[in-house]
Amino acid sequence: MEIRQISAEERLTTSFPLQAYAFMPSPWSDEEVERYRKRMRFFTTTTSLIAEEDGATLAGVAALPMRQNVRDLVHDMAGVAGVASHPSARRRGLVRELLTRLLRQMREQGCTVSALYPFRPSFYARFGYVGIPRSRTARFTPEGLSELLRRDLPGSVQRLPIKEGFEAYDVLLHRLLADRHGFAVFDETRSAEVREEPMWVALARVGDEVVGGVRYRVDEHGGDLLASNLFSTGPLGRALLLQFFARHVDQVRHVEVLLGADETPELWGTDMTVTTTATVDNPTHNAPMARVLDVPGLAGSRVGHGGITVEITGDELIGGVWTLGADDGQLTVKPGGIPAATLTAGGFSALAYGALDPVEVVTRGLGDLDGGAVDRLGALFPRRTPYLFAEF
Ligand SMILES: CC(C)(COP(=O)(O)OP(=O)(O)OC[C@H]1O[C@@H](n2cnc3c(N)ncnc32)[C@H](O)[C@@H]1OP(=O)(O)O)[C@@H](O)C(=O)NCCC(=O)NCCS
Known part of the structure; x- marks a missing residue:
């Protein structure tokens, strides 16, 4: 058995079949292979290791180069992903060997910390990881925010396709990286994929400063406004974005948005009807885990x-x-x-x-x-x- 590092192009013929078998409906179609091939440009800075025997790939692991704030210090972080082994090669210690080497290598490359989303936390607990909170999903009706419509807030919200708003959004993410404990961001190569997503971004500004941002899409008339994380530098940025959501009252029935575990959406409005959930049901709904490497x-x-x-x-x-x-x-x-x-x-x-x-x-x-x-x-x-x- 040999372990070696592979390039992004090699992932298509080595680690992709393992990952596709483990994480996707299978057998997979040619379109899926083509879709994966096109995505590989976003993984050129990812460190991918595989274990091979007689020319066959038996297991693979990868680490995305990320940055994370831990107690107000920003570190290089190894975002571990793509951990999978061939069913006939499981329980032979291959992933243990790969992951141990990967973490050692990432630490040598300067990573102080690492995080991942586990299929089963007890597996990664063996590798020194510990659970940290998962994001919350708040689902509410825009009516609950109607009182915000009567407020004249000192700022504005602009809606753009993410392709156009990405740079301003990314500036906001990097500001939050500096300010917010636990916050992690991808490098430029990996985050470029976000630009390509069919999403809007709503950007809240006060003067020239971006104080809030949220990516979202609307699924259908009278349906849901489905947002990713509601980011703001403080309560004003959040209020501007919530006011923007409130303006969708005649268009969508519900708004769904992701939040940090310390947020309290029940306090956003007087007549809020809101359900806040954090489902952990492995292997599909996971809370992240993290560990110190140095x-x-x-x-x-x-x-x-x-x-x-x-x-x-x-x-x-x-x-x-x-x-x-x-x-x-x-x-x-x-x-x-x-x-x-x-x-x-x-x-x-x-x-x-x-x-x-x-x-x-x-x-x-x-x-x-x-x-x-x-x-x-x-x-x-x-x-x-x-x-x-x-x-x-
Ligand atoms: C999970 C998976 C990657 C493990 O790979 P593997 O090569 O069998 O793992 P190893 O043989 O190196 O086992 C490493 C350790 O984990 C333990 N282990 C293996 N599978 C486990 C499981 N499903 N749950 C808990 N512990 C497990 C082993 O006993 C071993 O413990 P030890 O080293 O302390 O004795 C593999 O089963 C797989 O590909 N599963 C499907 C895809 C998946 O879920 N990937 C993880 C995504 S986060």
């Missing part, structure tokens, strides 16, 4: 106060003893010390991402902490809700 790379993150020495066990990438502290609210990291707590890679990642409280780390079996360590880790890594947003 502990010193987190130095400078915005944390709480205090400090502690921890031992991270059972992980090739971040295993070892680390002395963590806070200097004026910024994380400091030094190797070595006398550990006062033991964490798995998943337990450490859960704290770094603010996804779990130290008590939950213990109850989930991701660490061995006494009362003092619980308090110190809680003070250093206060809970925060990460919002990954990007789907891959």
